[in-house]
Amino acid sequence: MTDFNLLSRRRSFFYVFVSIVALVYFFRLVQLQVVYEDEYGKRSDENSLRAVVRSPLRGYIYDRNGTLIVDNRPSYTVTVTPAEFDRSRLGYLAEILSADTALIQGRIDRGRAVNRFAPARVMRDVDFPTLAFLEEHRDRLPGVEYLVESKRFYPTKARAAHLFGYTTEVSDAQVQAMPDEYKSGDLIGATGLESKYERFLRGKKGYSFITVNARGESQGQYNGGLSDIAVTEGDDLYLNIDAGLQAVAESLMADKRGAVVAIDPATGGVLAIVSKPDYDLSLLGGVTPADLWTQLNSDPAKPLFNRATMTRYPPGSTVKMMLAAAALEDHVVSPSWGVNCTGVFQFGRRPFRDLHVHGNTGFVQSIQKSCNVFYYQLMLKVGLERWNRYGKMFGFGSPTGIDILEENSGLLPSAGYFDRVYGKGKWTQGYLVSLAIGQGEMGVSPLQMASYAGAIASRGYWHTPTVVGRIRVKESGTWIDNTVQTRRIEVGDDVWRIIREGMDRCVNSEGGTASLARVPGIRVAGKTGTAQNSRVKDHAWFVGFAPVDDPKIAIAVLVENSGYGGTHAAPIASRCIEQFLTGTITPRIIYSPPVAASDSSGEAH
Amino acid sequence: MDTLFSGGMGRQSRPAGLGAMDIKERFAFLDPVIPVCVMLLVLIGIASVYSATYDAGASQYFNRQVIWASAGFLLMVAIWLLPFRTLQMISYPAYALSIVMLLAVLVAGKTVAGTRSWFGIGGFGLQPSEFVKVTTLMALASYLSYRHLDRGRFSELATTFGIVLLPFGLIVLQPDMGTAVIFLGALFMILVWAGAPVFLLLSIAAPAAAAVATLFNTTVFLFVISSTLVLLFVMRSNRLLSSMVFSLTVLVGVSVQYLFNQLAPYQQKRILTFLNPDADPLGAGYNVIQSKIAIGSGGIFGKGFLHGTQTQLNFIPAQWTDFIYCVPSEEFGFAGAFLVLALLTAVLLRGVQIASTVKSRFGSLLAIGIVSVLTIHVIINIGMVMGIMPVIGVPLPFMSYGGSSLLTSMIMAGILLNLHRNRKEY
Known part of the structure; x- marks a missing residue:
């Protein structure tokens, strides 16, 4: 090295160069490890921590007797x-x-x-x-x-497809709306109780935290499992349903179209709710095959349609007790009021017929024998406004508020309704005559009819029907009782006595239309109805309760396109009542309908 | 001892109560800084390999690294004790031998990760391209030891470049871009040290800068071009040469852009990913993101040995080779990362100091060559791991897993020690 200056300059260059690199890297280290430590620490945790979801079992469903009716299987x-x-x-x-x-x-x-x-x-x-x-x-x-x-x-014979409902995989929209509760691919209740009580049934997800390597392979528990969040199983539903009654009612309706709803008159608890035809829930456990869906949706019998809550048929003569209550309670006529039934009622130029000539008929006989002429005349005295008001009191024209999602409010015509449909002044009193016997515009569901029967059975206590009685909350081990809403129907005991006497005789006396509703050893009260149909067979109705003195069950039966209520609906109610009250059904003659008995449409029984 | 140095590392390691003369006497034959730093780095490296490949016990990688480190230590001592002239005498034969090995590896080598750079010998792999770094430096030092580039003789310049470009070309063919970049960088730094005219340095640096700049964007490219123009103007050198250099700079920039467009999309992506690794978190940028997380999450004191989640859960692929720096950074935090950086810096600064003390020109050039090669390794490797340099596969000297790399690093340390021992010889 000859030139000292040159050596010195070069040496300085290298010193400075190495020092600058070291300094730059030093500051980069400070930046990464001191300034941004928290951020990188967080990213590091996220990298290696995986939350493994532990899905809870959906809550079990029991009937009123504690029988398991909706179970889980692997x-x-x-x-x-x-x-x-x-x-x-x-x-x-x-x-x-x-x-x-x-x-x-x-x-x-x-x-x-x-x-x-x-x-x-x-x-x-x-x-x-x-x-x-x-x-x-x-x-x-x-x-x-x-x-x-x-x-x-579903371990019992109770299928209750419409009641229990099924689950489906959550939609993307649902996942977005409730990202904490659901992840893509989870199940969510889609119909029936599974849907209505989803937030109880689903439980709470648990999370196990594990550490994973870069390939996502588990490297064991994180923090010895101490940070895990335990899974909470879904809450159990204890229904008011009686599984035995439900199963029997389903089997009685097996080859029919229609519905059966039975309730406890004291509480409004739903004892059975059947809609037929139905479908097999066990085929709809999560992912439903497309062809099954197509089949269910295109079936003309509409098995997916819940006839117990969604139908809107005229109630037929079963509605007569409501009109009688309105007339008697408001003293429109005296309890001793009566008509002489000649088999026909001439209103203006139009004759309204009865099936029979009933002769002198009072309130009790009018219910017992279902005299139309009596009610034609009574309706004209009561008037549409009062009739409508009492209809509302008995729960018609609005949803019952049952704890099932799908429910039709039905239709209870009023002056306003007729004005709207036909125009002001363009409808006549003649329209009322049809309403008097439960035909025409009025539309009700079997559920509304069961509540109506329950209100008569309890002498004026109308309860919101409830399917779920109690919920067992798994997390706390406590019980939630379903709230029962009760509305008092302000009708005097003397009026109830008359109406119930009529219903008692309708079943139990000679000349009553509902004799097939009788149960050996148990006194049943009831009323038949036949809802007119313009082209096909009439719909058969029966409403009733038993035992008469201390009613434990109120029931409404609808059999579509079968004929007379007394012939087709009453026998089903009879067996349901016996099953519920005694646990068995005694063999008895099954009525076979007379040929062409239902041809004389026009009036109701 | 040299005055320059005694103001730096030497004073810190000096035990109290000893006079300056005692120190000089005691370390006349053995430089104290390099062996201590190198052995510490090697030990930290072995511990890091142990941690990075830990799987309920020591791995094969750890066992092999221990064997290589032991062999490297013996080699380092042996080279330290070689007679002064030996190194210069074996320069050309060693160079020739290593070129033959490079050729052979191209023909008969094993392909590992797409690169044909390995010989399989027994259970061990051997990478000639690592050893070539040393032999090329020796040949270059030997050649330049009695020539002066400032005379500007074309034949001398051509030979100088030829000595480097021959192994460079063979390595590019493998292809091993990292090693190739190191050759070019080291050549430039040796030319600086050898007293090459600034004009010559500029004519190398400007086209290289233009090549890199063009990959960023046009603005950076234009900045490099105009800077070159200004520098050439200031130097007032031969106009013809100046315009040739300028043309070369522009041409290189444009052709790199052209070549870039000719590359397959995945190759382009690899280059562009360096500019923004987060744009491709699961592809080419993955390693860098993960290594930054490893370093950053280490914090000040780290997560503890064998407790780095990034390291233990294998978030950084093949971490024990090029990304070894993450291990001390994550498990011992800033304390560990700083220690490694400080030890490396100490070795480099000490190397510069030796290069400027050694009396023989061969020794001085060889020493600065070694410093240059090590420096570029450190810049690229640690810069890459910290996300401020492109992902170019070069090992971290003394620490990365790999026999050839570790042996080469320790041979270089041995050479520095040898030159220091013989620093008074001409």
């Missing part, structure tokens, strides 16, 4: 982790699962969009042979796993 769900899945095996997987390739593809893609490292459910309720086949071939199907989940199981 079910195998095949999952695919999108990041690990080999796309070329898609067809192979679909073939094993005997599913549509596009369906599997869609589910994997949806999972990928959420988190490609998390298993996405591709098929629920896979049978064991399929699962075993998948296990054997797992080396050819990377990323394909299975989960043990639960599915609903």
Whole structure:
């Protein structure tokens, strides 16, 4: 080295260069490890911590006697982790699962969009042979796993499809609305109690925190499991339903279209609620095959339609007690008022017929024998306004408020309604005559009719019908009692006595229309009705309660397109009442309907 | 001891009560800084490999690294004790041998991760491109030891470049971009040290700067071009040469842009990912994001040995090789990361000090060559791990897992010690 200055300059250059690099890196370290420590620390935690969701079992459902009626059974769900899945095996997987390739593809893609490292459910309720086949071939199907989940199981004969309802996978919109409660692929109640009581039944998810490596493989519990959040099972529902009665009512309606609703007159608790035809809930456990949906939706018998709460048929003669109560309570006529029934009532130029010539008829006989002429005349005295007011008191024209989602309010015509439909002054008193015997515009559901029967049975206590009696809250171990809302119908005891006497005789006396509602050893009161139909057969109604002296059950039966209420609905009510009160049904002659008996439509029984 | 140094590291390691003369006597044959720093770095490196590959016990990687470190230590001592002339005498033969090995590896080597740079010998792999770094530095030092580039002889310049470009070309063919970049950087720094004219340095640096700048954006490219123009104007050198350099700069910039457009999209992506690693968190930018998280989450005192979640849960692929710096940074935090950076800086500064003390020109050039190679390794490796340099695969000297790399680093340390021992020889 000859030139000292040169050496000195070069040496300085290298010192400065190395020092600057060291300083820059030093400050970068300070920036990463001191300034942004918290942020990187958080990202590091998120990196290696995985929350494994522990899905709670849905709450169990018991009947009023504590019988388990909706249970959970293990079910195998095949999952695919999108990041690990080999796309070329898609067809192979679909073939094993005997599913549509596009369906599997869609589910994997949806999972990928959420988190490609998390298993996405591709098929629920896979049978064991399929699962075993998948296990054997797992080396050819990377990323394909299975989960043990639960599915609903219905251990009793009570199908109660419309009541229990089914679950479906949550929609994307639902996940967005309730991101804490639901993740894509979870089940949510879609109909019936499963839907209405979803927030109780679903329980609370638990989380186990595990540490994972870069491949997402578990490296064991985080913090020894101390940070885990325990799963809370779904709350149990204890229904007012009587499973035995429900099953019997379903079997009695098996080959019919219609509905049966039975309630406890003292509380409004729903003892049975049947809609037929129905469908098999066990086929709708989570993912419903598309062809089954198509079949259910296109079935002309409308099995998905809940006839117990959604129908809106005229009540027929069953509504007569309401008109009688209005007339007697408001002293429109005296209790001894009567008509001489000649079998026809001439109103203006139009004759309104009766089925029989009843002769001199008072209130009790009018109910017992279902005299139309009596009510034609009474209606004209009572008037539409009062009739409508009493109709409301008995719960017609508005939803009952039952704890099932779907309910039709029905229709209780008023002057305003007629004005709206026909125009002011363009409808006549003649319209009222039809309403008097429960025909025409009025529309009711079997549920409303059961509540109506319950109100008569309890002498004026109208209760909101409730399916769920109590809820057992799993987290706290406490009980929640369902609130019962009761409305007093201001009708005097002397009036109730007359009406109930008529209903008692309707069943138990000679000439009553509901003699087929009798139960050996139990005194039943009731009233039949036949709702007119213009083209097809009439709908048969029966409302009643038993035992007469201390009613424990009020019931409404509707059998669509069958004929007379006394012939088709009353026998069903009879057996339901016997089943509920005695636990058995004694064999008795089953009435076979006379040929062409229902042809003389026009008037109701 | 040199005055420059005694103001730095030496004073800190000096025990109280000893006079300056005692120190000089005691360390006349052995430089104290380099062995201490190198052994500490190697030990930290071994611990880091142990942690990064820990799986309920020591891994094969750890066992091998211990064997290599032991061999490296023996090599370092052996080279330290070599007679002064030996290094210069074996320069050309060693260079020739290593070039033959590079050729052989291209023909018969194993392909690892897309790069044909390995020989399999027994259970161990050997990477000639690592050893070539040393032999090329030796050959270059040997050649330049009796030539002066400031005379501007074309044949001398051409030979100088040729010595580096031959192994450079062979390594590019493997292809191993990281090592190739190190050759070019080291050549530039040696030229600075050898007293090459500033004009010559500019004519190398300007096109290289233009090549990198063009990958960023047009503004940066234009800035480099105009800076070059200003510098050339200020130097008032030969106009013809000046305009040639300027043309070369523009041409390189434009052709790099053209070549970039010719690259396959994944290759382009790899380059662009450096500019913004977060744009591709699951692809090419993944490693850098994860290594930044590892370093940043280490905080000031770290998560504890074997308790770094990023390290233990394998979030950084093949962390024990190029991303080894994450391990001390995560598990011992800023304290650990700073210690490693300080030890490396100490070795480099001490190397510069040796290069400026050694009397022989060969020794001085060789020492600065070694410092240059090590410096560029550190800049690229730690800069990459901290997310301020592109992801170019170069190992961290003394620490990264890998026999060839570790042995080469320790050979270089041994050479520095040898040069220091013989610093008074001409």
